Amino acid sequence: MTLTEKLLARAGGKMRVAPGENVWVQVDVLMTHDVCGPGTIGVFHREFGRDAKVWDASRIVIIPDHYIFTADSRSNRNVDLLREFVREQGIRWFYDVIDDPKSVWKFDAAKGQLKRQYGDAFAGVCHTALAAKGHTRPGEVLLGTDSHTCMAGAFNLFATGIGNTDAGFVMGTGKLLLKVPETMRFRLEGALPFGVMAKDAILHVIGEIGFDGATYRAMQFDGEGARSLSMDDRMTIANMAIEAGGKNGIFEFDAKTKAYVDARIRANGTRAAYEPVEADREQKFVYDKTFDLSKIEPTVAKHPDPGQRALARDCGDIALDRAYIGSCTGGKASDFLAFARVVKGKRVKIDTFGVPATPEVVRELQVFQMDGKSAWRVLEEAGVRMTENASCAACLGGPEDTFGRLNRPMNCITATNRNFPGRMGHKDSKVYLASPYTVAASALTGRITDPREHLPSS
Numbered sequence: 001m002t003l004t005e006k007l008l009a010r011a012g013g014k015m016r017v018a019p020g021e022n023v024w025v026q027v028d029v030l031m032t033h034d035v036c037g038p039g040t041i042g043v044f045h046r047e048f049g050r051d052a053k054v055w056d057a058s059r060i061v062i063i064p065d066h067y068i069f070t071a072d073s074r075s076n077r078n079v080d081l082l083r084e085f086v087r088e089q090g091i092r093w094f095y096d097v098i099d100d101p102k103s104v105w106k107f108d109a110a111k112g113q114l115k116r117q118y119g120d121a122f123a124g125v126c127h128t129a130l131a132a133k134g135h136t137r138p139g140e141v142l143l144g145t146d147s148h149t150c151m152a153g154a155f156n157l158f159a160t161g162i163g164n165t166d167a168g169f170v171m172g173t174g175k176l177l178l179k180v181p182e183t184m185r186f187r188l189e190g191a192l193p194f195g196v197m198a199k200d201a202i203l204h205v206i207g208e209i210g211f212d213g214a215t216y217r218a219m220q221f222d223g224e225g226a227r228s229l230s231m232d233d234r235m236t237i238a239n240m241a242i243e244a245g246g247k248n249g250i251f252e253f254d255a256k257t258k259a260y261v262d263a264r265i266r267a268n269g270t271r272a273a274y275e276p277v278e279a280d281r282e283q284k285f286v287y288d289k290t291f292d293l294s295k296i297e298p299t300v301a302k303h304p305d306p307g308q309r310a311l312a313r314d315c316g317d318i319a320l321d322r323a324y325i326g327s328c329t330g331g332k333a334s335d336f337l338a339f340a341r342v343v344k345g346k347r348v349k350i351d352t353f354g355v356p357a358t359p360e361v362v363r364e365l366q367v368f369q370m371d372g373k374s375a376w377r378v379l380e381e382a383g384v385r386m387t388e389n390a391s392c393a394a395c396l397g398g399p400e401d402t403f404g405r406l407n408r409p410m411n412c413i414t415a416t417n418r419n420f421p422g423r424m425g426h427k428d429s430k431v432y433l434a435s436p437y438t439v440a441a442s443a444l445t446g447r448i449t450d451p452r453e454h455l456p457s458s
């Protein structure tokens with residue numbers, strides 16, 4: 001069996017499963033956020049009763065992160081609905097925006113968008129936060145009301161996005177009927193070359209198979225090249241499995257996985273026991289292809305979908321109005337540090353917005369030194385508008401006052417993961433997906449730019 005089949009067999013209490021088979025799986029973690037949480041709670045109450053209790057309050061993780069730093073009162077209210085449910089159900093893992101559980105959330109627009117407006121429990125973008133807070137345990141099944149839940153597959157989990165109705169059912173029962181997907185194997189060899197990031201690798205792969213090329217299939221990344229990647233790199237790749245239609249993305253477990261997961265579990269006091277799955281000698285794939293990471297070049301996905309692959313060096317005629325770095329995919333500390341390496345000591349030519357994925361990333365950037373200056377300061381001095389309000393921000397457009405939102409038609413290059421029309425705001429905008437290196441180099445020139453021309457060689 002493949003990694004995904006083994007995970008689903010275990011979660012279904014079976015010795016074996018095969019693609020196409022429907023299996024009732026026991027869920028280990030259910031995650032929801034401010035956009036889908038209220039709807040999920042509504043389904044749960046409607047189907048199980050107003051006084052019903054969730055199946056296991058210790059296995060539900062609630063992370064407000066999407067439409068948070070906005071004066072839109074309905075969005076603010078959504079966070080309050082989550083808090084009321086958490087109180088009613090005794091849910092422990094709630095990463096609230098405010099510290100006082102009896103208060104209500106209200107974004108203060110008068111304070112501006114840049115300075116922190118959250119309490120100590122706030123965790124930022126759900127997928128990055130799940131990993132950072134020790135909720136991504138190898139060998140488990142993690143479902144979330146968000147399509148990029150597949151990011152947790154970097155940690156050897158079966159992780160996938162589900163709708164509010166399914167999530168309401170899981171809340172009540174802890175189970176879900178899932179069809180076992182076929183597995184596509186992406187065998188990675190070599191190592192990423194100078195100026196190339198994991199984002200380029202996944203854009204290359206999606207360009208190869210198309211933005212629907214893995215529809216309802218597992219995307220398994222393995223081989224020596226996969227093992228050479230950092231956990232942040234693996235998260236970037238697994239995150240974008242859904243951009244090819246994938247049911248889930250998955251990596252093997254190794255010493256890097258263990259070190260990352262164990263440290264987060266220790267730091268946050270989450271459940272310590274886990275049991276990874278290993279690949280069988282005999283695995284059946286519906287697609288099996290080797291990709292040499294060392295041959296990949298800086299890559300862009302052009303408007304209007306993540307499968308529109310082009311090389312950055314061939315896109316120099318595309319003029320840009322805006323650059324954006326942030327999101328679960330591209331808002332990790334390593335993404336910002338890569339960006340900072342390119343822009344250090346220079347000035348961006350176009351409006352450039354930086355939104356860290358989590359408060360932890362904010363802290364890391366404010367502490368990490370680059371030639372005697374914090375990385376945060378390097379970015380600000382280069383003209384990047386950095387906000388401490390870690391969240392999804394303009395990755396998903398959001399209300400009109402959302403930081404970085406495309407409120408008029410414009411061309412934007414971004415380190416985020418999705419570029420369908422309207423995704424970041426205005427429906428007539430054109431969004432180009434790229435690595436933090438490429439976004440940074442393009443911010444310097446105002447055109448899509450190959451970062452190798454702008455990166456220091458050491």
Ligand code: SF4
Nearest residue numbers: 148327328392395396
């Ligand atoms: S950062 Fe973007 S892709 Fe990630 S969870 Fe938020 S809206 Fe979705």
